[in-house]
Amino acid sequence: MLIELESVTKIYNKGRPNEVKALTGVSLTIEPQTMVCLKGASGSGKSTLLSIVGCVFPPTSGRASIAGKQLSRLPDRFLTIHRRETIGFIFQQFNILPGLTVMDNITLPLLPLGVSPRERRKKARILTEQLSITHRENFLANQISGGELQRVAIARALINNPPIILADEPTAHLDSRLSMEFMSIMNDLRLAGKTIIIASHDTLVTDHPQVHHIVGVKDGRIHVP
Amino acid sequence: MLKTVFEKHLNILDYSLSSLWRRRLKNASVLLVFAGVIFLLASFQMVTQALTQLAKDSLENTPEITIQRMSAGRQEAIPLAYMDELSTIFGIQKVVPRIWGYYFDEANLANYTVMGLDVSAMPFGKKLNLALREGRFPEREGTGESVIGQSVYTAKDLKNRRVISFFRPDLSLKSFKVVGIFSSIVDLLTSDLIVMNIEDARDLFAIAPGFVTDLCVYVANPMEVDTIAKKIADRLSDTRVLTRSQIMKTYQVVFGWRSGFASVCLLTALAAFIILAWDKASGLSPEERREISILKILGWETTDVLAVRFWESFLVAALAFVIGCTFAYIHVAFFDATLFRPVLLGWSVIYPSFQLIPNISVDDLLLIFCFTVIPYLAATVIPAWRCAIVPADSAIR
Structure with a gap:
């Protein structure tokens, strides 16, 4: 299994008055090269689950194994290294830095790896060609459309060639045509060997024929509808 | 890596x-x-x-040692006779008497430094001409001549005039012909300076004959300055002996x-x-x-x-x-x-x-x-x- 969660619990601010139990006893397995959708209302625990799968933080209790590494055993630094080698993120707000060019945004994850500018451009060019945004490479992020921003976010998620792509509400700011286009790109990536996990409550995503599994999340637990 | x-x-x-x-x-x-x-x-x-x-x-050409007479903690005129005592100290190259004082110009509310000495008697006298923007230093025998600094020239608004006048203590007027003007390069020390013959300075300040304000001592071996200064201080107990390095420190x-x-x-x-x-x-x-x-x-x-x-x-x-x-x-x-x-x-x-x-x-x-x-x-x-x-x-x- 690429992703294995066993009785995972996540408590924010444990032991403090503002303690919040976000996940309770979540067990989940995800096979490689599948497209999984985490479905749930706002505040259900989708983002927390996505953060644990994305190696952002370890669970408070339980066992989480991502691409062969036990998260609870990894110190923070190694968690970061494991994250950048394994996970590509696509965010709801795209999270593209507005003052940087498209090219600079795409290559951001490569900077701390010591990749030379020439190599960075070469890697990014392959992705901009695949995603048809080569003509926008030198544009500032705030000068391009929402659909193009989405593609920039996808290119940035793929720049390190991670095996797992996580997308958090990726179609929230897209119209139905662009949403379908996004799902099509995700499916292409799955066929190319990636594992796709999308957190969404958009029916265009949840009802998409290429989604293999839908995992319902409600009140911090896996919910079978 | x-x-x-x-x-x-x-x-x-x-x-x-x-x-x-x-x-x-x-x-x-x-x-x-x-x-x-x-x-x-x-x-x-x-x-x-x-x-x-x-x-x-600027201090490079000043005397290695300056001697002033002190009385009740204040400076007073030093007799020229002290030069005889100094001549017995081995290592002293030359002693040049000097009159150093201040003249307050009420018209311009400016305080000038007046120095009366025989420039040609100084070991580096000829070199000092380099400090002049124009003219020369007063002749040894020539009275009524002076060299002035840049600020004096400006304050007195001399332009093409070359005569300046000052009041003696009895309010009688004494006139000087300006024969030289100091260069601005040495302005730090000469800006407010008026150099004249020692007799003229004595006359201007009404200092008794046979007295000056200080004695400038030139030493043959610069390494001996402190030793000689100490000897002078021992011999002339009522004097203050200032070395060039002390002035520099000030x-x-x-x-x-x-x-x-x-x-x-x-x-x-x-x-x-x-x-x-x-x-x-x-x-x-x-x-x-x-x-x-x-x-x-x-x-x-x-x-x-x-x-x-x-x-x-x-x-x-x-x-x-x-x-x-x-x-x-x-x-x-x-x-x-x-x-x-x-x-x-x-x-x-x-x-x-x-x-x-x-x-x-x-x-x-x-x-x-x-x-x-x-x-x-x-x-x-x-x-x-x-x-x-x-x-x-x-x-x-």
């Missing part, structure tokens, strides 16, 4: 530059204020060094004290700036928080984020240092330190207008660097730690 580490830091430096550019307005204002503070500090340091050097150069103390006082004021301004920088670095705007969380979720480590902060601060500080020091040099070299001249040159009434040559050593630059750049780096990078530990998941939530 080493190449990768080097490339990584180049990438982070590149990102820092672009980050500075993205917030150019904020960074430009910090740069401007910081460069201003460094400019003030560097200017003071450079002016102090330049003045000390100028004083050193200049250094005077300029150093003024510069030090001003530096304390400037360091206070610097401290205020550093506190402001600390305060600014401690707080993060929502955009900055978001940027850090995005970088972290994309695989940047806390140390990488800190490195960006360090390079940003270092680039601002280093640029401010270069700009501040460059403008300080221009200010001192080409504008004669106009801003600080009144603070550093507490001249009586008329201010000398000499050319300052900036003199700043690597030590001084390092000192300014340590007092400005390093506290700024500490004030911005240390609180940045709090910013760099922004949780990565805030980009998701």
Whole structure:
């Protein structure tokens, strides 16, 4: 299994008055090269689950194994290294830095790896060609459309060639045509060997024929509808 | 491996530059204020060094030892007969009598320094002609002649006239022909100076015949100055014996004290700036928080984020240092330190207008660097730690 969660619990601010139990006893397995959708209302625990799968933080209790590494055993630094080698993120707000060019945004994850500018451009060019945004490479992020921003976010998620792509509400700011286009790109990536996990409550995503599994999340637990 | 580490830091430096550019307005204002503070500090340091050097150069041709007679702790006229006593001390090359006094010009509210001596009697007398912008020194026998400094020339509004008059103590008038004017290069010492024949000075100040204000002693071997000074002090117990190095130290103390006082004021301004920088670095705007969380979720480590902060601060500080020091040099070299001249040159009434040559050593630059750049780096990078530990998941939530 690429992703294995066993009785995972996540408590924010444990032991403090503002303690919040976000996940309770979540067990989940995800096979490689599948497209999984985490479905749930706002505040259900989708983002927390996505953060644990994305190696952002370890669970408070339980066992989480991502691409062969036990998260609870990894110190923070190694968690970061494991994250950048394994996970590509696509965010709801795209999270593209507005003052940087498209090219600079795409290559951001490569900077701390010591990749030379020439190599960075070469890697990014392959992705901009695949995603048809080569003509926008030198544009500032705030000068391009929402659909193009989405593609920039996808290119940035793929720049390190991670095996797992996580997308958090990726179609929230897209119209139905662009949403379908996004799902099509995700499916292409799955066929190319990636594992796709999308957190969404958009029916265009949840009802998409290429989604293999839908995992319902409600009140911090896996919910079978 | 080493190449990768080097490339990584180049990438982070590149990102820092672009980050500075993205917030150019904020960074430009910090740069401007910081460069201003460094400019003030560097200017003071450079002016102090330049003045000390100028004083050193100017004192080069002055006597190694000056003897003044003291009575009740105050200076009074010294008899020429003391020269006979000095002639018995081995190592003294020459003793030149001198009358040194001050003349208050009520019309111009200016205090002039009057020096009566036989210039040709001084061992370096001929060399002193180089200090003149025009003319010559008074002849040994010629009375009624004088050489004046730049400020006296201006204060007396001489233009093409070459005669100046002063009142004796009995209010009778004594006129002098101006036969030379000092060059501005030696203005620090000669700006308010009037040099005349010793007899003329005696007449102007009504000093009794056979008396002068001080005796200038020239020594054959400079290594012997202190020994000879001690011998003189032993033989002539009612005198004050001043060596050239002591006078030099007085200049250094005077300029150093003024510069030090001003530096304390400037360091206070610097401290205020550093506190402001600390305060600014401690707080993060929502955009900055978001940027850090995005970088972290994309695989940047806390140390990488800190490195960006360090390079940003270092680039601002280093640029401010270069700009501040460059403008300080221009200010001192080409504008004669106009801003600080009144603070550093507490001249009586008329201010000398000499050319300052900036003199700043690597030590001084390092000192300014340590007092400005390093506290700024500490004030911005240390609180940045709090910013760099922004949780990565805030980009998701």
